[in-house]
Amino acid sequence: MAMAVRAPLVRTFLLSPTSSSPSPSRPLGAPATCSVVRTRRGISSSRRLPLRANCRPLPTRAAVAVDSPGTGSREAESDSPNVLLEVTDLTAVVAESKQEVLRGINLTIREGEVHAIMGKNGSGKSTFSKVLVGHPDYEVTGGSVIFKGENLLDMDPEERSHAGLFMSFQSPVEIPGVSNIDFLQMAFNSRRKKQGLPELSPIEFFGFLDPKLSAVNMDPKFLNRNVNEGFSGGEKKRNEILQLAVLEADLAILDEIDSGLDVDALQDVAKAVNGLLTPKNSVLMITHYRRLLDYIKPTFIHIMDYGSIIKTGDISLAEQLEKQGYRAISAA
Numbered sequence: 001m002a003m004a005v006r007a008p009l010v011r012t013f014l015l016s017p018t019s020s021s022p023s024p025s026r027p028l029g030a031p032a033t034c035s036v037v038r039t040r041r042g043i044s045s046s047r048r049l050p051l052r053a054n055c056r057p058l059p060t061r062a063a064v065a066v067d068s069p070g071t072g073s074r075e076a077e078s079d080s081p082n083v084l085l086e087v088t089d090l091t092a093v094v095a096e097s098k099q100e101v102l103r104g105i106n107l108t109i110r111e112g113e114v115h116a117i118m119g120k121n122g123s124g125k126s127t128f129s130k131v132l133v134g135h136p137d138y139e140v141t142g143g144s145v146i147f148k149g150e151n152l153l154d155m156d157p158e159e160r161s162h163a164g165l166f167m168s169f170q171s172p173v174e175i176p177g178v179s180n181i182d183f184l185q186m187a188f189n190s191r192r193k194k195q196g197l198p199e200l201s202p203i204e205f206f207g208f209l210d211p212k213l214s215a216v217n218m219d220p221k222f223l224n225r226n227v228n229e230g231f232s233g234g235e236k237k238r239n240e241i242l243q244l245a246v247l248e249a250d251l252a253i254l255d256e257i258d259s260g261l262d263v264d265a266l267q268d269v270a271k272a273v274n275g276l277l278t279p280k281n282s283v284l285m286i287t288h289y290r291r292l293l294d295y296i297k298p299t300f301i302h303i304m305d306y307g308s309i310i311k312t313g314d315i316s317l318a319e320q321l322e323k324q325g326y327r328a329i330s331a332a
């Protein structure tokens with residue numbers, strides 16, 4: 001099949017066309033809104049974070065430490081890690097019905113941070129992530145989203161992907177007629193081209209891909225199968241992480257990457273994600289379960305309710321949630 005025929009399929013799969021409306025951007029040097037105590041071991045649990053999630057670091061030497069099972073520990077140290085994503089008062093509706101789904105989300109993600117969003121069913125977690133990648137089912141009605149200093153809402157979904165945003169969907173789509181390896185190579189070369197880098201030939205690309213297959217513990221036979229077609233739930237999730245590894249995204253949004261995984265697969269996927277973390281990139285993961293957070297240690301945990309982030313904290317928030325449920329958190 002000719003590349004020209006397959007290219008639109010790649011775009012459709014990576015990120016489909018957006019109908020989000022542009023919003024005014026806000027300077028990155030926004031005023032301080034909360035204090036976060038960072039130490040070489042991470043955030044001090046002795047300090048509670050206030051409700052607003054877009055926290056600025058203290059103007060002191062900052063360090064983010066994330067222990068990565070199987071890959072040792074990762075430390076990003078700088079005077080002030082750069083802001084990767086800044087979401088301010090984001091509101092959105094379902095495009096068709098105009099039903100309000102996001103009701104003023106504030107969130108700041110810096111390089112080297114791992115953020116987890118938890119929340120009751122229907123609280124808006126997946127919608128938030130889909131709005132970030134420009135899903136056409138939603139319309140942004142207010143607020144701003146700045147990604148790497150650019151107005152994300154001004155970009156179409158493909159541009160968002162080229163800019164370094166990656167999303168692993170809760171239910172990854174199948175692409176009949178497109179082999180996994182062709183898909184990966186086209187997506188990879190498409191981003192390289194945008195970056196002004198030379199495209200890799202099939203042989204060069206396989207050399208690049210081979211260690212990544214090992215990192216996600218994936219059998220090479222999956223490369224010749226059509227994208228996600230007939231894959232089990234766990235195989236689809238592994239394949240999503242393989243795509244992430246290939247695209248080397250700056251911000252990976254992982255929507256329930258733990259759902260449907262057996263214990264071994266969960267560990268493999270978490271190990272692969274941890275292995276991809278660097279001091280310059282970040283992860284935003286959505287999960288219902290504390291179990292994932294044991295493997296991929298979050299810098300911050302956010303609780304979402306009724307379309308906005310109502311609480312931000314550290315791992316103790318997930319522990320409280322597990323013991324007392326969402327009712328206790330909402331009431332606190």
Ligand SMILES: Nc1ncnc2c1ncn2[C@@H]1O[C@H](COP(=O)(O)OP(=O)(O)OP(=O)(O)O)[C@@H](O)[C@H]1O
Binds near residue numbers: 119120122126128137
């Ligand atoms: N395309 C859509 N059309 C109609 N309603 C929608 C659409 N997308 C989201 N919603 C509604 O918006 C709300 C938030 O949905 P969303 O999928 O974001 O929740 P969630 O927090 O991810 O839930 P879960 O934990 O069950 O996955 C729900 O009430 C949902 O029905």
